Amino acid sequence: MNGFFLLVAKLQLCYQLLLLLPNFVRRNLLAIREVFVITSNVVLSELATNEQHGENSLYFEGWKAYNKDPFDLKDNPNGIIQLGLAENQLSVNMIEDWNKRNLQAFIFSITNQDHGLFECLINGIAKLMEKTRGGNVKFDAERIVLTAGATAANETLISCLADPGDAFLIPAPYYTGFDRDLCWRTGVQLVPISCNCSNNFKITIEAVKEAYEKAQKANIKLKGLILTNPSNPLGTVLDRDTLKKILIFTNEHSIHLVCDEIYAGTVFDAPRFVSIAEIIEDEGIYVNKNLVHIVSSLSKDMGLPGFRAGILYSFNDDVVNFARKRSNIGDLNETQHFLASMLSDDEFVQEFLTESGKRLRKRNEKFTSGLEKIGIKCLKSNAGVYCWVDLRSLLKEPTLDAEVSLWKLIINDAKLNISPGSSFHCPEAGWFRICFANIDDQTVEIALERIRVFVDTNVMSSSPNSLIAHSILL
Structure with a gap:
């Protein structure tokens, strides 16, 4: 008890000494104390403190x-x-030359925004997607949702399809940024489908089935399979037969098929690129289109990464509606007027894609x-x-x-x-x-x-x- 009273006496003495200090000194000391107490008790969210961003790669x-x-x-x-x-x-010089000939395209309002729903731009993107796929398939502009880059499109889509702890199969090797884009904020897992050099890293339906069965045995809740076609980092395209087998497999197991087709416009040699949108239109094959989704961008096709124009295309109405609601978090800015003007120039777009x-x-x-x-x-x-x-x-x-x-x-x-x-x-x-x-x-x-x-x-x-x-x- 004597120790307790001694401590109280010391605290009272400190308080009395504090009162004797000039007001401005006393205020500063108290402010420092408050800052220390507040910061020492801060608890950040799991998102802010987890190590899933992948920045240490x-x-x-x-x-x-x-x-x-x-x-x-x-x-x-x-x-x-x-x-x-x-x-x-x-081919960035071609964009620069077009801009010089069309200076009015870069004159737009800074007082309002079209929230990614600029009709002319969406129609232009639909036509671009058709061109980069050889005109072999049509795209419905009403199913396009614009985001601030493909990163936002990917995260938006995964947030719609899965909950934290759910998983997606993905052929490995795969793009490094997916660990950040698809997993960091969503809490989703990626389960690699192992592909090796013995067959030039080609994905096979056998490898898909093996990865699926392993995940099932491990009680991993699979919500879908992600394909990057053309591949990053391989620089190859998937053939029609493989795409069809994977599409049928995902449908049979009622899991989503997400196709990242961001490099569709960079195919420069045979074999030609085949989009998943083309496969689902094949005669003799019935699939649930609600399970099929495409992510694209203007970054690679048109060499415009700085414009942050991502594209989410889904055959599922609910996904489209969710993505539109969420897109206000990461809209395109008013440079979309420039993009709309350029993409409406059909002759230039075709010339660019050919020369590129x-x-x-x-x-x-x-x-x-x-x-x-x-x-x-x-x-x-x-x-x-x-x-x-x-x-x-x-x-x-x-x-x-x-x-x-x-x-x-x-x-x-x-x-x-x-x-x-x-x-x-x-x-x-x-x-x-x-x-x-x-x-x-x-x-x-x-x-x-x-x-x-x-x-x-x-x-x-x-x-x-x-x-x-x-x-x-x-």
Whole structure:
């Protein structure tokens, strides 16, 4: 008890001393105390404190390294070259030229907004979707919902189809950003369907069934299957027969089929791209269209990532209605007037898509042939703005740790930001995605030369600490 009374006496003394301080000092001390008490008791949400964003992926670590030391031919020629950015910049001059001829398209109001429902734009997007699919299928403009980028479209759709804890099957390797876009705020899980190099990473219906059965045995509640077609990071397209089998499978099990077709307009060689919208119209096949949904964007097809124009297309009325209600969280801004004007120019859009395909094919051939001369092979691709590169021969051993070590050497020594396969959940170590459409011709030559020097140095070095043995590529 004596200790208690002594403590009370000390507190009273402190209080009396506080009263003797000048008012402004006393107020500041009390304010500091209040701030301390408030901040020390703050409890943030599970969303704010969870680790599901995926920002610690090597994919994003490479971006951080590039941002600290970006290559510039004039100002920083020894900086890191960005080969991790999947953007289609090869035909941006065509957009610039069109804009110069149509300056009125960029004059729009800043005092109101059309909330993603600008009729002319939606009609233009419907026509664009038809063009990028070879005119083989029609799209209903009333089923299009516009969002601020494909990220918002993906999250909106998943939020509509699943609850926290539910899961979606997805072929691996798959786009790194899906861990963030589809899972972080929704609480949804992604269950990989393993695809490996033995058949060029092609998805098979057998692999789909195996992944489904494993999930069922693990009591995972599956709500759907997600396809990226054309594939990111592979740069390949799914054939009609495989698409049909997967569609039938998802319908038989009453799960959703989500098709991310964001790279539809980047197909530059045979075989042609087949949309899931085309498959469901096939004669002799009956499916529940309410289970089929498409995500797209203007970012890759038209090379306009900065306009943040995402597209959600669903055959399900309830999904469309939900997405429209939710779209006010991430509407397009008034630049949609510019997009509407440009997309209504049918002649220009067709010219752009044709020329863009030619330039992508030429760049792909230039980059992959350059790698082949160095002794590096790529998965044969016909779409996308990247190539899937086989660097297994540069690994000390076929492990994830060895892949990470190689990636660190490439970014620190060769000064190239390329994305390791592990960041795409690739089941085999040693594969990397390299983007080739976001840099100019001169930078391509510099990047290829850096790769050549890196390979020669590490292959031919006689040092016991060299990355790989002499004979691997000889």
